[in-house]
Amino acid sequence: MSQQNYQYGFEPLYERSQRLEPERKKWDLFEDPPIKEDIGSMEKTKYVDFGEKLAKVLAYIFSFLFVLGGAVVSKGTFMFMVAQLNSKEIGYCNKDIGKNKEFTVTVPEIERIGWMWIIMFAFFAPQLGTFIRSIRKLIYKSWELPSPIICALVFTSETLMTIGMAIFIYVVLPDLDSVKGLMLTNAVCFIPAVLIFATNLLRKIQRIDFQNDPNSIPILILDLMSMLAQASAFIIWPITQAQSTTLWYVVASAILISCGWWENFAPLNTKFQKLTKFENSRYVLYAFVSLWKCAVFLASMLAIEGIRLGKFPHQMFEQFVGAFQEHNYTVQQVTPVILRNSSLKADVIDSGSEELRPYDGLTLIWVFLINVLSTYICYIVGKWVCKINIQGFGYSFPINLTVPVSLTILIILCGRYVADACAFCP
Numbered sequence: 141m142s143q144q145n146y147q148y149g150f151e152p153l154y155e156r157s158q159r160l161e162p163e164r165k166k167w168d169l170f171e172d173p174p175i176k177e178d179i180g181s182m183e184k185t186k187y188v189d190f191g192e193k194l195a196k197v198l199a200y201i202f203s204f205l206f207v208l209g210g211a212v213v214s215k216g217t218f219m220f221m222v223a224q225l226n227s228k229e230i231g232y233c234n235k236d237i238g239k240n241k242e243f244t245v246t247v248p249e250i251e252r253i254g255w256m257w258i259i260m261f262a263f264f265a266p267q268l269g270t271f272i273r274s275i276r277k278l279i280y281k282s283w284e285l286p287s288p289i290i291c292a293l294v295f296t297s298e299t300l301m302t303i304g305m306a307i308f309i310y311v312v313l314p315d316l317d318s319v320k321g322l323m324l325t326n327a328v329c330f331i332p333a334v335l336i337f338a339t340n341l342l343r344k345i346q347r348i349d350f351q352n353d354p355n356s357i358p359i360l361i362l363d364l365m366s367m368l369a370q371a372s373a374f375i376i377w378p379i380t381q382a383q384s385t386t387l388w389y390v391v392a393s394a395i396l397i398s399c400g401w402w403e404n405f406a407p408l409n410t411k412f413q414k415l416t417k418f419e420n421s422r423y424v425l426y427a428f429v430s431l432w433k434c435a436v437f438l439a440s441m442l443a444i445e446g447i448r449l450g451k452f453p454h455q456m457f458e459q460f461v462g463a464f465q466e467h468n469y470t471v472q473q474v475t476p477v478i479l480r481n482s483s484l485k486a487d488v489i490d491s492g493s494e495e496l497r498p499y500d501g502l503t504l505i506w507v508f509l510i511n512v513l514s515t516y517i518c519y520i521v522g523k524w525v526c527k528i529n530i531q532g533f534g535y536s537f538p539i540n541l542t543v544p545v546s547l548t549i550l551i552i553l554c555g556r557y558v559a560d561a562c563a564f565c566p
Contacts, residue, residue, distance in 0.1 A: 304396025
């Protein structure tokens with residue numbers, strides 16, 4: 141048959157014995173796998189898809205609420221503890237003494253000492269967590285010793301931050317009302333503002349992936365405004381409120397606290413950024429830094445109290461146990477001031493008598509536990525949110541809302557208390 145085809149000029153396409161397959165590239169291979177048939181619960185996945193979407197929505201909602209709630213409670217209890225260090229007179233509920241009389245109370249010295257220790261313990265709590273985590277990592281993970289430059293930089297920045305926090309807590313905040321003090325907590329990021337402005341300015345000058353960006357100039361302007369806003373809170377405010385010498389400590393404390401955030405805002409593409417690369421030695425450092433910060437904070441608290449008293453604060457240790465036990469505080473009746481011509485003078489002016497009222501020392505412990513628990517909830521939920529990559533709405537947004545929400549709640553509560561000292565009494 142094939143010979144006849146050759147005779148008539150027909151050329152066969154292929155011979156059975158000479159069948160050649162053209163070489164195919166791997167990207168041009170054709171695959172025709174059998175269709176996989178869905179069986180069982182896989183036949184209809186609409187409920188599974190709905191469950192996935194519902195779980196994601198719930199994750200957004202609950203992470204937002206837990207982070208915001210934990211941060212607000214933590215900041216609120218912190219401001220409450222700091223407010224107890226103020227020796228000013230405050231209104232006292234008169235339900236059990238005399239409804240037709242007004243009374244004031246001053247925090248006694250022994251209770252003030254207790255609150256100073258409680259604030260220090262609240263500072264120690266995250267440092268203890270850092271120490272335990274560092275030890276666990278050192279036991280089960282590989283690590284290396286940090287360089288002397290890294291050690292010096294980390295110890296210096298953490299020491300300055302700790303001293304700044306002690307000044308801010310024990311000197312600045314007790315001299316302010318809670319609303320101003322809460323707003324001032326937004327002004328402790330001056331060094332990060334300077335670093336991020338310097339980073340973008342340096343990238344602009346060196347033309348490193350920032351020169352051709354149309355938003356480069358607006359970004360620099362916003363960075364500059366952020367830096368000026370941070371500076372205005374702790375520089376312009378003390379200038380305008382010059383009658384209070386304590387406010388000048390705001391400048392020092394705010395700058396010192398902001399030194400602790402240098403690592404997150406180190407200038408990119410510079411030699412300075414290499415100082416932030418110490419992942420393998422981080423836990424070695426912070427196993428010691430966490431304990432060092434506790435010692436520095438304790439020493440700073442004693443130094444501040446010693447400067448206030450003009451001598452070493454022996455009572456801080458002598459009255460330590462008594463501060464957490466039941467003790468008394470003095471309630472004093474307010475003597476109204478009226479016109480001399482008033483015929484009601486004898487009936488209105490009182491002798492300003494005093495009365496001792498018992499105080500439960502365990503209140504300090506309960507406030508401390510609430511503060512630590514709420515702080516831990518905010519931290520652990522925020523850590524989980526970052527792992528599942530929803531930190532934009534689940535962490536950053538609620539953290540930015542913490543101060544506005546806290547301010548709103550604080551103003552409402554303070555307003556009710558000023559109007560009626562018994563507003564929160566059962």
